Amino acid sequence: MQMHIARLEQARTSLTGSPPISSDRRSMGVEMRREGPFSASFGATSDLLIIRHVGGEMAADVYYSDRVYTRTLAQGGVLVVPPNSAFRLRVGETGINLYAALALSRGIAGTRSPERRADLSRPLMLTSDEVLDGLLDMAKDLFDLPMGAGSGMLDNLASTILSHLASIQSERSDDRHHVPPNPHRISSATVTRALEYMIGNLDRSITLSDVGRHVRCSASHLGRLFKTHLKASPHRYLLGLRVERAQLLLAATRLPIAHVALECGFASQEHLTRHFRRLSGTTPAAYRRAQGET
Template sequence: MDTHEPVIRSGALVPERARRWSGFEAGLFAAAAHAVEAPPSPDLRLSLHVGPPVRAHCRAEGIVQSRLQSQGDIDLLPAGASGVWEDEGPARFLLLRLTPALLATAAEGLGLASGRLEFAPRLQLRDPRIEHVGWALKAELEAGAESDPLYADSLGLALAAHLLRRYGAPTREPALGQALSRRQLGRVLELIEARLDQRLTLAELAAAAGLSPSHFKPLFKASTGLAPHQYVIRRRVERARALLLDSRLPMAQVALDAGFAHQSHMARAMRRLLGTTPGALRRERR
């Protein structure tokens, strides 16, 4: 499950303002005493506390905190991570979401390989640079009038670059024999089956497992023997084969229903994996 807003479990959360720029978005939220759940997402998320102090109880990827949450406190959730925040009183915070594409652009500008870096969840972080960007974006939201998007875009790119330099860590290769848990694998395979006829991204599959894309890839291969894209193509071929044998749908429609871009795409994949063509399979059912 992925939403652009936190999920409310109790209390009232009021979105005040929100805007989207190139590769990232920002939203101001106000809440009474509440419990907010942040489900796994393909985006990296930063929450900056901008209201009066409030006692809070937080859980994120095995980290548990009971704290006095003060103005300027920052929580960082990497792609695929989830968390729960329970505030004892009214709270106000700025939520920033950075897409994988923005992080990749920033990494390229720094001469880094973004696929070889990963982030760890951090709670009640103090970082003057993140805070400075956060207050600037808050001012942009509160100004109301449309401002020059180049200014906000430059803030987003600067924030992504700072996060990569300061908090990005080399991706750890999984230990020999390490794989996805049965529950993680089940969630990922369920998502693949449900959306086989749609566009799937690595970030979405990783989020279903509660992992970053770079950490997810080797664990998925260890669990299935195939890279994620190879597994998806194989399942699409299997679905197309079943449709060709058990239905009278036109081949072009079979290709779309199985998740292929077009009929030729389906034929190439089928020839590579099954050693046959859609036409030959269709003739088998006669």
């Protein structure tokens, strides 16, 4: 089941000098806007910003580390603005832009080492990236829910997005400097791909072997990688993702709980209830009632 509950703002032709979005005490902030034409400069923020543009071309200048990064973003392209970087955008026609702000200071998994942080310290432009597009769309749906609903899954998505971007930057850097592959970076990228596969298949009864085949890794080795990078087994992590998706559906839809269970990859309502109570301390029915009272 795919939900699209994003809200589009009205078109506007003038923007303030403050950043277009912030994480605002969460791991990630996401907003979609219909806007343009406009030309505006924005101040630096501690968040890493992602801008996905649909509608004509967008010209961008990013000011970072005493340098200027100038690019023209084609329709459907993505611009990544590193933290503490001012930037300027110029759009010639009305289009739909998605803005995402990710809070690096919150200790996102997979970006703590100096090497990984360095991978996110430079601007990045992508002409297209289906994985990133899917993660951003899912994050937008989650962010539109009431505060608290789906927050754990939003944290996981933020972590996955940052690791995915760091991997792209690392690959480009290796291509430029012919650096031999780093085993730690490869293992971290394997965990990222495994998380992407899990998140994209929460409605299916996938096994650890399925995940391992997708990332071309044995189940036992994948288990060791998860323990190293995420401090949890793949099975425990997948259960957490399923319960968080159930929380999202319980808060945002009127689906019967039995249907919610199937949408989240559980065999039955009883199967969902058992794990839901164990991980969240309450039942799906009680959780839904509490969300309706807020």
